[in-house]
Amino acid sequence: MRVIKYGHACVRLDQLVIDPGTFSEAAALDGAQAVLVTHEHADHVDVDKLASFEGPIFAPASVAPMLEGKVTTVEVGQTFTAAGFTVEVVGGQHAEIIDGLPGCANVGYIVEGEVYHPGDSVFVPASRVGTLLVPASGPWLKLREALEFVRAVKPARAFPIHDAMFSELGNGNFDRWMEMKGNTDYARIPVGESATI
Secondary structure, eight states, X not given: OEEEEOXXXXXXXXXXXXXXXXXXXXXGGTTOOEXXXXXXXXXXXXXXXXXXXXXXXXXXXXXXXXXXXXXXXXXXXXXXXXXXXXXXXEEEEOOOOBTTBSOOEEEEEEETTTEEEOSSOOOOOSSOOSEEEEEOOBTTBOHHHHHHHHHHHOOSEEEEESOTTSOHHHHHHHHHHHHXXXXXXXXXXXXXXXXXX
């Protein structure tokens, strides 16, 4: 399976795209067969980009009104097939920033029991995964939490996502800490490039 990194939280696994938001490139959807959306925030779901997408879109119920019924809603505990992959839905809530906010649904997706995209959360799934897409930056996240998340999930490898808010310096700092203290094989996939797992 190839993991292709697009801007911010968007990745593509062969013909399956996860979280094509406003910070990611429209090219992520070229030739895609299905889309997974973790939650309703614009950096994870670009309504304009998805308006012309003809394949199935899977997302929590809160995303459905944004895309005028083009969404197949998913819930935690559900397993389904998208673009030929088996997908398990985990998690449930967006990580808190402060005072219970943003307080919205956020699901994570485990694809083929191998790749875990948590969206905006640090939910640790019950099952082991080989590849963790670890959030690097956000108003709901600090470096220590990202490191503890990787240690708790215990993947064979981790790649960063959710990194558009960082500068090159910030990305370098995050990478150094993950390499030193993440306790896993860690690497950054440059935007538009891929890694085979």
